[in-house]
Amino acid sequence: MSLKNLWTWLDAAKGLVAANFKLPGGMPYRYQGVLSLILTGNMNSEVSHRPWLGLEGNKPAYAKVFRSEERSRGFELCSWGFENESVLKSFLSQLEGTGNYTRAVAIAVFNQRIKQAIQILQRGAIEKQDPTMNATAMALSGYTEDRKGLWRETCTVLRSQLRDPYLRAMFAFLTDDADSYDPVLGETEIAIQDRVAFACTYLSDIRLKEYLERLNARLTEEGNLDGILLTGLSSEGIDLLQRYVDLTGDVQTVALVTIHTLQHLVPKDTRLAHWVQSYRSLLDSLRLWNERAQLDVIMNNSKYAERPPQHIYISCNFCMKSISAYIQAPGRTRNPYARFGTGSASKAKMQACPNCRKPLPRCSLCLVHMGTTSGWGGTAFTRNTAEDGTGTVKSTNDASRKKLSNVMSWFTWCQTCRHGGHAFHLMEWFKEHTECPVTQCTCKCMSIDTVGRISSTTTPAAVK
Structure with missing residues (x-):
């Protein structure tokens, strides 16, 4: 759970970040938790008295609650932002729709909606065919603020026999005499966001800080991820994640949390980097290479990702020096190959080695030097007619053959025979052939290619 x-x-925190949620003082929200929000703010709460609704016929009754900007932000982090009546009604309806009737009842009572809570119990009794809900509704309808009355005494004695933690907490709240609310806050089976929101409503500033610190210390010691609601993804949150890993060995969870939200801190915290690297190694050991590749893609798409240095170069056959046009010497701001027209796609492409001036290899199909655009228009391979390799002349006037390919001047080659050409031309060739397009070369390039072995009916991406 x-x-x-x-x-x-x-998911909710990312939504707040995307919506430019503001904390007290106008500071943007960056995955802070309720505890960090309460402790960092200069909280000075005001006491107000909220009326009970649905106690017709009785004298007006009020509940003492505390309000501050920090508490209001804490409510929203707990999904308890009920300042608007329609928001509370919508939230309770959502809980009813998912069958969480007792939670809806407790939250309604915590917000002084007695009559609404009774109606929810009645609907729940019909929906779930549970007569105990009707009995609970009858007991709730007799609520009175008389601290020495029979109703309070009876509920205090019998509430421990209730099996549902939300109903126990509800009656503990209604029968509390000292305003300590310890029986409510001590119900560990209640969702942590409900306990924290309840504490933000009814505890004074000093008691609220003490309770949140105690709860945070206990959850951190247990390695309970529910504590993230309190710590957020601060340094305390990272300590909690580390404790969770130590107890469970679940490196996948902490690595994914790091990649999606804490990637900017990876260079600063060795624990984060260790989690990510351990998870990548785990995927490799399980031979889940596709999943590993998807993980790397997510990491590299982040604006905080460090771009890996280039480690594969294309070299000239004559001088053995790199001919990659985009390679620049460290610290240089100018493209050293600008004179070869590599600055834009509209200029002439580099067709010779920039070091020894020897021509680059030719494409096996269109016979132009590498570096030339691979589109059909304007190449020797596809004028008005072209041979298809079998001696048959085919027309190439259709619009699809005149359109430039997406891969432009990319080129590739077979790792066995070393023959190659423009990737787009080779894709077209190997749609109908498996043998190398070079005359007298009998290499079965397409049969060697992994894609070709997997499926001979699909279009290959490019010969390797």
């Missing part, structure tokens, strides 16, 4: 709560919280 804690894993589900973690990802639910992360």
